[in-house]
Amino acid sequence: MNKRIIAVILSLTMLLATASCGKERPYINTVNLHADDVIDRTKAPTVITYLTIGDKPHNGQTEKAIEELNQILERRLNAHLDIYYVGWNDYLRNYNLILSSENSDIDLVGTSSDWLDAWPNITKGNFLPLSEDMLRDYCSITYTNVSPRQWENCKYEDEIYLIPENEYSQWTNHGFIYRKDIANEAGLKEIASFEDMDTYFETVIQKHPEMIPWDRDRDGSALTEGYLMSASRYVPIYELTGYGIWGQDMTNPGRIISPYYKGTDFVDFAKLMKKWNSMGVWRRDVNDAGENEEEFYRGESSVIQHHTQKYYTSVQPTMTVRQPGVNLDFFWFGRESGNIVRLSNIHGAMAVSSRSKNPEMALLVYDMIRNDTTCYRLMRYGVEGEQYQISENGMLERPSGYNEEQDSITTNFWWGRRDEMEIPDASYDWDAYYELIDDYEHLAIQYPFDGVPFSTPAVNEEVESIKSIFDTYIPQISSGQYEGTAEEKVQQFREELKKAGFERITGHLQRILDNY
DSSP states (O other): OOHHHHHHHHHHHHHHHHHTTTOOOOOHHHHSTTGGGTOOTTSOOEEEEEEEESOOOOSSHHHHHHHHHHHHHHHHHSEEEEEEEEOSTTHHHHHHHHHHOTTOOOOEEEEOTTTSOHHHHHHTTOBOOBOHHHHHHHSHHHHHTSOHHHHHTTEETTEEOOEEOTBOOOOOOEEEEEEHHHHHHTTOSSOOSHHHHHHHHHHHHHHOTTSBSOOOOSOOHHHHHHHHHHHSOEEEOTTSTTTTOSEEETTSTTOOBOTTTSSSHHHHHHHHHHHHHHHTSSOSSGGGOOOHHHHHHTTSBSEEEEEHHHIIIIIHHHHHHHSTTOOEEEEETTGGGTOOBOOOTTSSEEEEBTTOSOHHHHHHHHHHHHHOHHHHHHHHTOSBTTTBEEOTTSOEEOOTTOOHHHHOOOOOOOSSOBGGGOOOBTTSOHHHHHHHHHHHHHHOBOOTTTTOOOOOHHHHHHHHHHHHHHHHHHHHHHTTOOSSOHHHHHHHHHHHHHHTTHHHHHHHHHHHHHTO
């Protein structure tokens, strides 16, 4: 898709968004025909609790936006929304504990197939099965806008458990955000490979002693997976841990493999990380890492490892303000092999807790927030005039005097966004976005494992022992902080995996794929 086409789409999106500004569409009683069955206006409003990931805000602004939202929900559904935040610290463990608690008072649950254990929570009975009649009756607009094939991908044992975020375009593929001026010093027009990245870091060390090339933390899962996807056409199964342990090589699809377990790519990665550690690319103790992103803006670090969305929506705009004249670029993992995969529609999804006392009302509230312009904007952007304003050309801008710390809202509604309802943010670097999308659209493939039932109770139980081995070895190998040679360390790692039944599990996954 070229820039001209994307610009047309963006213009249409802005036109649709501004055309419905400020209007409440009275669809509840005409589309959700059974809404009146669960609305009891003789009682206090039904409170629907929505669980999301993120630190709870303390500036009071989110409460103001939700108060306005609740005035609409009360008037039209006799319902209120309450947000339950699971903080970022040890978020996955806490998230799973809350969902498994018999005493949890949660209704709507933000979830994901690849980073929030959607399938394990389904198999544990933490999510409610949603019949098609139930979805038609209480979540009608959303139900209509999800295709039969997309609903199939949300099923486990022939029952729907997830509502996909299928109407929102995003790219969360990871890579290195780097400085163009330093790349030029290194004799590089751009960084297009890990070999170029090596040259870049060498230049930082030689010419910028004031910088830590990359003040990284101990978690190296994204970097490791990214290297393997750059070295070949490897596509991981994202439903089985965040490491991408198993997958397939798209040059030979249909065969479950693991470059962690066989081949030379992982050994080559271990060698490069050993080299970068010896060079001083990061601290001697990665547990003592500072705030790399803030250091990057201050000119004390030379890269940020993150994803595409972060690059053009946050890092580039912030650097433009903090250090005018410093231009950035993005080396995306997989570029060397042209290997990029579109996000699954259930990378972000909404579920209903199996312990919800009001599942029908929960669906009504979700359908309204996702599809009503006023409710959507309150949930996504806050109060117009306080958190945002819309320019004459339909772009989202911040009001005069806006202060991010004092005035921002945090609802983290990543489970029901829609391109049609979004207001393009004037602060984003759209040129950087278009440049990347030109490449992505020509190369990207559909995620090949949507709907394949890999995450069963039996598989998940077996995978836990494998994951614990990865938890031990990947931080060591990805930081290059291990004894002996790369070959010796990887061989030790692989022997541990073999003892834990790696080959048996691989065979089990192959049979699941063959029978799908």
